[in-house]
Amino acid sequence: MEYQIKYENGIANRGCLYRLKKVMDRAKAGEALNIAFLGGSITQGSLSSKPELCYAYHVYEWWKKTFPQADFTYINAGIGGTTSQFGVARAEADLLSKEPDFVIIEFSVNDDSTEHFMETYEGLVRKVYTSKTKPAVLLVHNVFYNNGANAQLMHGRIARHYNLPAVSMQSTIYPEVVAGRIENREITPDDLHPNDAGHALVASVITYFLDKVKTEDATEQSEPDYPAPLTKNTYEKSIRHQNSDENVVCHGFVADTSAQRDITDCFKHGWTASKKGDSITLDVEGCNISVQYRKSVKLPAPVAEIIVDGDAEHAVRLDANFDETWGDKLELDTILEHGENKVHKVEVRLTETHENDAVPFYLVSVIGSSEK
Known part of the structure; x- marks a missing residue:
């Protein structure tokens, strides 16, 4: 039409x-x-x-x-x-x-x-x-x-x-x-x-x-000068940390080495864990830190927390239970924004599990973004 x-x-x-x-x-x-x-x-x-x-x-x-x-x-x-x-x-x-x-x-x-x-x-x-x-x-x-x-x-x-x-x-x-x-x-x-x-x-x-x-006839004979950023621009240099990183310490978290079908097959190259207390620690450089994990429609699912630089008081809850029906979601949570630009110690730890958990906790990646 x-x-x-x-x-x-x-x-x-x-x-x-x-x-x-x-x-x-x-x-x-x-x-x-x-x-x-x-x-x-x-x-x-x-x-x-x-x-x-x-x-x-x-x-x-x-x-x-x-x-x-x-x-x-x-x-x-x-x-x-x-x-x-x-x-x-x-x-x-x-x-x-x-x-x-x-x-x-x-x-x-x-x-x-x-x-x-x-x-x-x-x-x-x-x-x-x-x-x-x-x-x-x-x-x-x-x-x-x-x-x-x-x-x-x-x-x-x-x-x-x-x-x-x-x-x-x-x-x-x-x-x-x-x-x-x-x-x-x-x-x-x-x-x-x-x-x-x-x-x-x-x-x-x-x-x-x-x-x-x-x-249209071309009016520009060259590119304009490239301007300075409009924002703080602390995301341009963002690095994803996945299970190919060597600088990771796992206690109960297991690397998922299954093959990825294509880029939309996004629950890949991460780690899974299913027991309360299971933890993973990695060094992440940047002033911004975010975490990607799976929120699952298959319930119940475990719950984890993420702690930056040992500051348990400001731990962020990562609930893998998804109350929608359209499918599992690749969740991305910002944990630190415009913090100190340095190498941070990041720990993800399972805090709640259930006897009948339908799926393990899936940590897809941790992303660090550095100031230029």
Whole structure:
């Protein structure tokens, strides 16, 4: 079905088009290029009936149709239920190691509209933009279709600060839903994840902008000067500690060495434990520390606590019991933010277990973020 939406309103920030124009010139010249996407469940393709009908694949197909002489590779690094805080920690492994030439970053419905997520998003944007291949970066703001919520207010500040192009569903598709010209159930079953028609519509907002860039004459002859950070920017250098680390002491925690299917198979490379008192200790450098663990729908599950530098008084509870039904969740809790930038001793210890625990406690990773 054809929908009439105001595509021009979708350009939340025009940004500097120098890099995007260069990628298009390389495509015109028939080069091999990597088209990549980093985001949450919408990028992963959640609720599209098959992977080729998600917005990311439609955008990849735009590149193939528009520049048939070029050789494109599709890289989808979307993981459902994850934020830019995890995105910056996994960017190297899941995205930058594939040497992308064009990257869409999509976390505006996963991040809350807070200063914290403005900082983690900035760290991610900087990490991708300054990476070895110097990719063209396009920011995409998806939206909740029942209330128009997203983190665009915060993410948009990053777009403008770095003069990056950004497109928005909040100012294109959402107003049509509010006006009743698009029935929300025609494009999304849950007011967030698009169905096939919704994914095609999201893609059309993005490809409208790309078409416009392609036909416009280039005005920028070079990249603008790279600005100093807008936030404290303590997340750009984030390191995940998993069971390949040698500097870990386990008492009852066991490394999970099973093979990982793909990046969405996220309960991998961690450790499991099932007895009260089981503990794991590791050294983590940084001024920010966060922990990833599994919250399970299979109940009951154990409960642990995490202690930094022996400060048991400020231990944080890690409850692996998940009271939702949609599936196990990769939980990410921030334990320390803007603390002392040094090597911290981090201990995770099981504090509650049950005779009939359905699953062990699964510690996926501990993430340390250092000031540059």
